[in-house]
Amino acid sequence: MRRRDFVHHVAWTGAGIVYMLGAEGVVRATADAAPGTFSFVQISDSHIGYSGPANDDVRATLQKAVTGINAMPNQPAFVIHTGDVTHLSKAVEFDDARAILSTLRAPLITLPGEHDVIGVEGPKRFAASFGRKDAAGRGWSSWDQGGIHFVALINVGEGETMGMLGEEQLAWLQHDLAARKPETPLVVFGHVPLFAVYPEWGWTTSDGTKAIAMLRRFAAVTVLNGHIHQVVEQTDGAIRFATARSTAFPQAAPGAPGAKPGPLKVAPDSLLGVLGYRTVQVEGAGSWRERTLAQS
Numbered sequence: 001m002r003r004r005d006f007v008h009h010v011a012w013t014g015a016g017i018v019y020m021l022g023a024e025g026v027v028r029a030t031a032d033a034a035p036g037t038f039s040f041v042q043i044s045d046s047h048i049g050y051s052g053p054a055n056d057d058v059r060a061t062l063q064k065a066v067t068g069i070n071a072m073p074n075q076p077a078f079v080i081h082t083g084d085v086t087h088l089s090k091a092v093e094f095d096d097a098r099a100i101l102s103t104l105r106a107p108l109i110t111l112p113g114e115h116d117v118i119g120v121e122g123p124k125r126f127a128a129s130f131g132r133k134d135a136a137g138r139g140w141s142s143w144d145q146g147g148i149h150f151v152a153l154i155n156v157g158e159g160e161t162m163g164m165l166g167e168e169q170l171a172w173l174q175h176d177l178a179a180r181k182p183e184t185p186l187v188v189f190g191h192v193p194l195f196a197v198y199p200e201w202g203w204t205t206s207d208g209t210k211a212i213a214m215l216r217r218f219a220a221v222t223v224l225n226g227h228i229h230q231v232v233e234q235t236d237g238a239i240r241f242a243t244a245r246s247t248a249f250p251q252a253a254p255g256a257p258g259a260k261p262g263p264l265k266v267a268p269d270s271l272l273g274v275l276g277y278r279t280v281q282v283e284g285a286g287s288w289r290e291r292t293l294a295q296s
Contacts, residue, residue: 023107041069041106042189044082044226045246047115048100049093054263058087058201061275062247070105077146079106082226082244083113083156083191085130089122094129112139112226113191114156130242140169142176149180153190155205162227163192163205170210177214195234195241198254201261203228215239222258228254229264250274 046062055061069079081101086093101108110130117123119131131139139154153169156162167174180186188194194208205211215221221239229246230253250266252259272294 039076041076041079042082042224042244043079043247044244045084045113045229045248046097047084047087047095047246047248050248050263051088052263053265055271058248059096065247065249066100066104073196076106078109079104080109080189081111082189082224083111084226085110086116089118089125091117091125094125097231098129109152111152111189111191112156114155114162117156140172146183148187151176151186153188154194155190158229165205165207165211170207173211174214182217183219186215186218188215188221188223189227192227193241193243194223197228197232197243201254203254208240212236212239243274247275
């Protein structure tokens with residue numbers, strides 16, 4: 001992705017994205033869903049337990065996002081957290097995160113990030129706090145709601161292992177999608193982006209192209225991920241990809257001189273301005289309005 005395109009994409013969304021879906025896929029996205037429409041919210045990368053110069057109170061910024069979602073006059077059908085709920089998979093971090101997220105008015109779905117499955121206890125703690133499994137007891141799952149087929153993928157492993165679906169999950173995905181008609185709108189969730197944002201930093205899924213190939217026969221597909229703490233949008237035919245900002249801290253733009261992945265410190269008075277969510281309407285050319293935590 002060219003630097004010019006990256007900067008353009010960063011401008012349109014943030015940590016909480018509310019998508020309203022209809023028969024033709026994603027037709028509108030706004031933080032104030034109209035009555036009778038189907039909507040959901042995505043938040044990501046809360047990193048509860050992080051303590052450093054990039055954000056000295058990640059619990060407060062997650063709570064601020066939750067408060068903003070709860071204040072929506074028309075509540076979404078669900079809220080999905082796309083991973084890295086915690087920073088080091090510690091029990092106290094899961095306890096703190098659960099205490100905040102349990103105050104959401106809407107139902108919560110949570111996927112793990114690589115920071116949620118560190119060590120032997122990490123996966124167990126995540127499962128005990130937020131686990132969502134399919135009928136076979138695995139972490140990935142799918143469901144139908146509001147005329148849309150939703151798929152939640154797991155593409156992280158223990159510790160810093162990230163960006164891989166694996167043959168078993170890919171076989172499950174192929175079987176799951178085989179029963180869906182091409183005109184069925186799809187929304188796919190994961191933590192690490194399926195497409196290659198910046199492989200040098202691990203910002204890709206190594207076997208993501210296999211999943212993307214399965215999605216190409218559908219008329220309207222939206223793929224939503226976290227992990228990179230900033231927004232990059234990309235399209236592949238009828239597939240639209242979008243990554244989300246973090247509720248904890250930003251990361252540097254890939255490819256910037258001297259940049260590296262990890263927490264990025266910004267001026268204290270501007271932090272809340274880069275953590276937040278925006279209203280988005282995807283009708284025609286589309287229009288977007290930022291709703292930052294500083295404005296909540």
